Amino acid sequence: MADAEVIRLDSRTKSRPKARCRATTSTGRPCRNYAVDGDDYCRIHGGDARRRHPSRSRPVASEEPHAEVAARGNLLEWAQDFLSRRLSGDYPVDDFGYDPELAREVLLPLAKPLYDNYFRVRTLGVDRIPATGPALLVANHSGTIPLDAVMLQYAVATEHPQKRTIRNVAATLAFRTPFIGPLARKSGNAVACDEDALELLRRGELLGVFPEGYKGVGKGWRERYKLQRFGRGGFVELALKSRVPVVPVAIVGAEEAYPMIADARGLARIFGFPYFPITPTFPLLGPLGALPLPSRWVIEFGEPIPMDDYPDDAADDAMLVFDLSDRIRDTIQQMLYENLKVRGGAFF
């Protein structure tokens, strides 16, 4: 945990400096984190970090374009290689079914236009995610179809200095659904149960959870950006048991991608879905209506909250669990409101 920059939960709510960090992130976007008192840079880009990584605080041109040009030249070669490995079955998968080659080289690039051009996702504080070791990312869930999980995964896989892979846990429904199920597994998802979550953290993975579950992703337009109940606090127990820091994540934009104006419960029951969304375009425009609206997104990663100062049996202390769960929920709710202001218009 030495690499994690952790501060106490309470410090966030104290009076915050108004100035924003002047550094540029590794992808060439403005950092936009709040600057440390008396400095022009945030915790990540300023202070010790500037001495350790001088390049980070200077606006540097992204290295990605060069890599892309080089990659394009070898695209044919790569495709041949890739196909031959696929056809002979010669590729590694981990015990949970994560297929790094498929996920990194095929699925992520497919999400790129959606991330960069369609949703124009902006990230704040992605460097707050520990460089190594396990951590629990807790995010709000919205938007009818869990595109937020995909965008979150893309954000960390491309913008985090270590380009880490988030392993999300997903509902059983995802794994029961043909085509979606194997795809979810291969892109690094696991089953939303204690066993999977604990094991992923034990293996030092970055685990992503959406404690609102269906209540969040399937809530109506009128309740947009209002956090629902955070499950039963299972994620806090998980973090306490594993002694891993919790990184609160606020995702703004998914609500407008699929504004759900009504829930056809009858249809939902027939299909066995937890809800059946009616949006302004779906099912009115048929399959075309299933396209998300081009909303603008902001994903903010909050300061990690350490979980290792609690006693050994803290996970059994129901009051502590509820209390921590509520505080993390409040933190994310505040982050949502702030980022709604930062974002401005929902679409333009």
Add this chain to the structure above:
Amino acid sequence: MAEKRRVLITGVSRFLGLRLAKLLEDDDSIDSIIGVDLEEPPIPVDRLEFVRVDIRNPLIARVIEATGATVLVHTNISSSPGLLGGRSQMKENNVIGTMQLLAGAQRARRLEKVIVKSSAAIYGSGPGEPSILPEDHAARQVELSGYAKDCAEAEIYVRDFGRRRGDVDLVIFRTQNVIGPTVRTNITDYLSLPAVPTALGYDPRLQFLHEEDAVAAFRSAIVEDCRGIFNIAADGVVYLSQAIRLMGKVELPIVLPAAEGFASLLRSFNVVDFPTDQLKLILYGRVVDTGRAKEAFGFAPRYSTRASLEDFRDHHRGELAPEPSVRPHWERELFEYLRTRSKESV
């Protein structure tokens, strides 16, 4: 441990029992090997005292007592209804057989350890089950049927036996699908089809167990000081689609509603005896955690899931006989025998 180790193996003429007897044949730490089955082992085993007896016959109690067995290894739980003459016969063999065997063992005073081969099928397969199943996991959202149910019921008898005979060390092995050059199960038959039928839109994670590692695990359980329930499987997983590619075969995706019918069709034409209750495995897969076995008696599988599959691919069914230098001579005999015999199961 005992000064004299006398091992009694049920199902000694079947694949796993026979391989185990062969492994123990040259083992100095084993004083004698007693084999029990309905037919004689197809290849000779040195030092084996073979007794032709049905484990469902009360005579089995006399056999256990008379041979003075200290370790009882029950390998006779089968997953192939076709081999045993239908599902009801299979249940008779698996559940009633275990019940009678343990009833017979109850008064055997010299017995110190009972090792039973159950199966990881007991966990079932379902979309909401944990990705890596520990031993203390009870299937939550899946209803067990067929082979898995047999194993679950057999395990209940084993535990009942344990309550009555607290002095006997109980070991239950939940093995993953055994695969390798000489074993033949419904899974190996299935993967040997020229075009392997799969369910469209599903791609389960599979985990295998190499036959050598399976037998080695039984040997460890006999000689090491251990008790409890253990998952026995190879490290790592492969996707079904990947396994088919590694086998050099092609997938034949079938829409799910037709899959069950297709499975019975294959069964009725004697192509592959794949029980419909195992279809779920082809949909959702099953992977178990072997940490407990590794810690308790140093289970160290030599073959990973993928290596097991590749060994099976390169050597299965006599298309490519194993080289004598690599494999012991008797394996060739076993190999020839298995080629001619109808379905064998572990």
